[in-house]
Amino acid sequence: MAAKIEKIGVIGAGQMGNGIAHVAAVAGYDVLLHDAAPDRIKSALATINGNLARQVARGTVTEAARQTALARIAPAEKLEALANCDLIIESATEKEEVKRKIFAELCPKLKPEAMLATNTSSISITRLGASTDRPERFIGIHFMNPVPVMELVELVRGIATGDETFEVAKAFVKKLGKTYAVAEDFPAFMVNRILLPMINEAVYTLYEGVGSVEAIDTAMKLGARHPMGPLELADFIGLDTVLSVMQTLHEGLADSKYRPCPLLVKYVEAGWLGRKTKRGFYDYRGEKPVPTR
Numbered sequence: 121m122a123a124k125i126e127k128i129g130v131i132g133a134g135q136m137g138n139g140i141a142h143v144a145a146v147a148g149y150d151v152l153l154h155d156a157a158p159d160r161i162k163s164a165l166a167t168i169n170g171n172l173a174r175q176v177a178r179g180t181v182t183e184a185a186r187q188t189a190l191a192r193i194a195p196a197e198k199l200e201a202l203a204n205c206d207l208i209i210e211s212a213t214e215k216e217e218v219k220r221k222i223f224a225e226l227c228p229k230l231k232p233e234a235m236l237a238t239n240t241s242s243i244s245i246t247r248l249g250a251s252t253d254r255p256e257r258f259i260g261i262h263f264m265n266p267v268p269v270m271e272l273v274e275l276v277r278g279i280a281t282g283d284e285t286f287e288v289a290k291a292f293v294k295k296l297g298k299t300y301a302v303a304e305d306f307p308a309f310m311v312n313r314i315l316l317p318m319i320n321e322a323v324y325t326l327y328e329g330v331g332s333v334e335a336i337d338t339a340m341k342l343g344a345r346h347p348m349g350p351l352e353l354a355d356f357i358g359l360d361t362v363l364s365v366m367q368t369l370h371e372g373l374a375d376s377k378y379r380p381c382p383l384l385v386k387y388v389e390a391g392w393l394g395r396k397t398k399r400g401f402y403d404y405r406g407e408k409p410v411p412t413r
């Protein structure tokens with residue numbers, strides 16, 4: 121019989137972690153939200169509250185469901201608090217050493233049957249799974265941003281991921297009201313393998329002076345019917361995450377076509393990571409986003 125999932129732990133209360141906690145709570149799971157920085161948990165809870173209120177205003181969630189969902193999410197300042205979770209979804213910073221350290225600390229605290237998932241955008245599920253004490257109960261559950269809005273979840277099995285884990289993950293995604301697409305465990309899976317090189321190419325287009333930030337985004341919105349321009353989208357994803365994914369593609373597939381644009385590296389070095397730091401290809405500190413180049 122497949123494991124019963126009732127209590128979910130989410131590690132990393134950033135833009136993705138808060139979305140995962142949000143949709144899991146709305147679907148009826150009890151959620152514990154952990155972050156290395158306690159103030160991130162606080163601001164994540166405020167974000168979830170605001171996003172749920174917006175869904176109530178739009179009529180997609182009832183007021184009663186909003187209150188029930190909020191009551192289901194609790195902050196977890198210490199990793200120990202996740203000891204009773206049936207499924208833990210890691211959604212911390214996109215750095216392999218960060219994720220490995222989390223798993224090394226977390227695994228000894230978990231019950232043996234607990235399932236572990238990662239929301240990584242690009243890192244090998246097989247390698248991350250092998251760094252844990254439960255590679256057969258380890259899987260990639262890759263959400264899209266913003267989690268409460270986007271329908272797709274990529275499910276990625278590592279070599280050791282067991283059939284039961286895969287089945288439980290499929291049922292979990294369905295219960296969230298989302299649709300899964302199954303990807304093999306190769307760098308950046310499907311969506312980001314296709315999307316991120318396009319964004320990186322947009323940064324090269326800017327770097328080489330072919331177009332300004334505004335011209336490039338207008339070109340792709342009006343010329344290719346993209347709902348957001350690629351640079352606007354890069355700011356939305358987070359430029360550090362964009363760079364990490366490109367580095368993973370570059371290293372993992374050893375093809376120079378994936379080399380990260382030096383201008384992207386420069387923005388990340390400046391700490392201009394996009395919307396989350398209020399500056400990236402656009403400056404978000406004023407009333408309207410203003411291009412920074």
Ligand SMILES: NC(=O)c1ccc[n+]([C@@H]2O[C@H](COP(=O)([O-])OP(=O)(O)OC[C@H]3O[C@@H](n4cnc5c(N)ncnc54)[C@H](O)[C@@H]3O)[C@@H](O)[C@H]2O)c1
Pocket residue numbers: 131132133134135136137154155156157160211212213214215218221222239240241242262263264265356357358361396
């Ligand atoms: N941004 C996207 O569009 C997107 C989409 C899909 C998946 N992802 C993946 O989701 C994950 C999180 O990305 P994000 O955009 O939410 O990043 P983010 O920077 O908004 O949040 C990351 C959070 O992880 C926390 N953190 C760092 N080290 C930690 C540790 N040791 N223990 C606990 N928490 C720690 C940070 O304090 C931060 O709050 C990454 O793996 C990323 O690749 C991102």
